[in-house]
Amino acid sequence: MALVSIYTVGRLNHPYDHPASREFFDVGNEVFRQAMKSGQLIEAFSPEGIPIPEEAKKGEGFPVLTLTVWKSLQSLYRFTYSGKHREALRDRSKWMEPYQEKHLSYVLWWTEKLQDISWEEAFKRYNYYSKNGTTPFAFDFKHPFDEKGEKCLVK
Numbered sequence: 558m559a560l561v562s563i564y565t566v567g568r569l570n571h572p573y574d575h576p577a578s579r580e581f582f583d584v585g586n587e588v589f590r591q592a593m594k595s596g597q598l599i600e601a602f603s604p605e606g607i608p609i610p611e612e613a614k615k616g617e618g619f620p621v622l623t624l625t626v627w628k629s630l631q632s633l634y635r636f637t638y639s640g641k642h643r644e645a646l647r648d649r650s651k652w653m654e655p656y657q658e659k660h661l662s663y664v665l666w667w668t669e670k671l672q673d674i675s676w677e678e679a680f681k682r683y684n685y686y687s688k689n690g691t692t693p694f695a696f697d698f699k700h701p702f703d704e705k706g707e708k709c710l711v712k
Contacts, residue, residue: 558628558669559667559668559669559704560599560626560627560628560667560668560669560671560674561626561627561628561629561630561633561665561666561667561668561704562624562625562626562627562665562666562667562668562674562678562679562682563623563624563625563627563633563663563664563665564622564623564624564663564664564679564680564682564683565621565622565623565624565662565663566610566612566613566620566621566622566661566662566663566683567613567618567620567621567649567653567654567662568613568616568617568618568619568620568621568653568654569581569618569619569620569621569652569653569654570618570651570652570653570654571619571652572619573619577651577652578619578652580651580652581621581651581652581653584641584644584645584648585645587641588641588642588645589601591636591640591641591642592625592636592642595632595636597627597628597629597632597633597636598625598626598627598628598636599625599626599627599628599671600625600626600671600674601623601624601625601626602624602625602674602675602676604622604623604624604676607622607676609622610680610683612661612683612684612687616654617654618653618654621653622676624674624676624679626668626671626674630665630701630703630709630711631711633665634698634711634712637698661683661686661687661697663697664679664682664683664686664695664696664697665695665696665697665698665701666682666694666695666696667693667702667704682694682695683695693706693707698711
């Protein structure tokens with residue numbers, strides 16, 4: 558059974574211990590609890606101790622990275638655009654630095670084995686997408702591929 562991974566990258570407007578950033582992390586914890594209750598989230602990787610990639614360092618803000626694995630593209634999409642996560646997306650300008658130039662804030666990819674998912678793999682997929690655009694190797698919700706590498710629709 559194929560699994561779908563998502564790596565997200567952003568920058569907070571304020572230092573991690575600022576009240577606005579603490580609010581972001583509080584909301585993030587609520588979002589994570591909702592993800593766990595969904596039964597669709599398979600794994601969430603801690604960013605603690607990983608080297609911050611260059612794309613997360615650019616700009617004035619403070620990097621925030623996530624890496625999670627889901628049972629299906631459809632379940633990830635539904636979660637992303639509903640409930641607490643949808644509310645957080647709507648409020649993101651309160652917490653996250655706007656990007657002056659086009660910036661990819663996430664990348665998706667398929668894998669057969671959970672053991673193949675790592676931060677290094679996430680950075681590789683992100684860099685590939687940044688250079689090559691959407692392909693079955695790395696894609697986004699606007700131009701998705703199914704686990705067989707065929708273009709698909711997700712809603």
